[in-house]
Amino acid sequence: MEDDTRDDVQLHGALIGGEQGAFDELYRRYAPAAYGLAYRLTGQPALAQDVVHDSFLALWRAPEAYDPVRGPFRTFFLALVHHRAVDAIRREERMRGRNRRASNLEPVTGEDVAEGVVDAAHLSVRRREVREALAGLPPDQRTVLEMAYLDGRTQSWIAEALGIPLGTVKTRTFAAMKKLRAVLSQED
């Protein structure tokens, strides 16, 4: 059952008190975004599921890790998912010596796939704003940003892949983030 009467910070407060209903509501709000992000990064449904599982379990076990003063819960939690997904793919690359992954996504199959993705309403608005802001970036800046964030690549890997100096990757990345912030902070 949906609980639209409490905002994220109120749910987080209830989570500290050990309320499972608050956990379930945060899961309902953020699991699709978290799973989509983890799948985009890892390219593997099983690994993505592990990342999301571990992230939510970490939230349950140590909810105090989030401090509302530092920013929205969404930013905290999705950063946690991103960190874990990047760590997972780098660990896997070290083990397998692989060099390809997100560009070659494994299809999500099987009976266990839930039907229909429902993004929480406030997320879908923000999602549209983020995509519009990204689309407004110069292509060379957008490319390095997406390779870093959505493919989980290091800046030195990106420099080599694109055949450009590392310093150029860094400059483009910062310029892109600065522009995004300028656009998105107006809509925050």
Place this chain on the structure above:
Amino acid sequence: MDEDHQRIEELLAGYALRSLSGDETAEVEQLLSQHVASCPTCPATVRDLQAVAGDLALSAEPMAPPEMLLPRLHREMGASPARRRPVAAMAAAGAIVAVVGMTGLAVNQGIRASNAEQRRALMGEALRVASRPDASHVRLVSTAASSVAAAPVEISAPGVEVIYLVCDGVAPPAPGMVYRVWFGEGTSFRFVSSFEPDPGVMVLRLRFDPSTVDRIVITEEPSDRAPSRPDLSALRWSDAA
């Protein structure tokens, strides 16, 4: 803007995206504790970059997670409450704040300078990890039911291949004995380190990937006996009740 500051901002941007090399990551973590805190502009830059990184998560297409994931989480939330100790975790966070003050006090009380500097650097390192949003703070549990003595606090974070044990006011072992730290994975334990706590605060820096560690136990054993396997009858603290 000077060239150095531009480089710092670019490093902070790479850090927010988790796309730096290991050396650069270490450099940023040092910057965060030394430069950023006192810089008039960097704290706002860090907040802005983190906000953008959080927003970028929404550029990935949302997907319905497998239906069995939530029931699986429910099972594990109920089955493993031992590490879920909100009160202990909050106490640990409080202890960390106290540690900073006590470190300063210890320095003033005349601990050798080099030693104090090392302690301070190590404490700064542990605090940087502890302040990460995904960091885990776990106060180890004493196995002696009647014990009220302070227990070590474990600090770790995903991707940081170091586990810190903060001992604040931990009582020394009995004469001729030493504390031994063991990391468990599955049913096997590895000997990690022996230590005798200093008065006040001490940080142990243990180089291990926390994702490979299921369990941490500390035993109190004779110092002249080689550490081959943990003497669980001499268990002093553990991370699971």
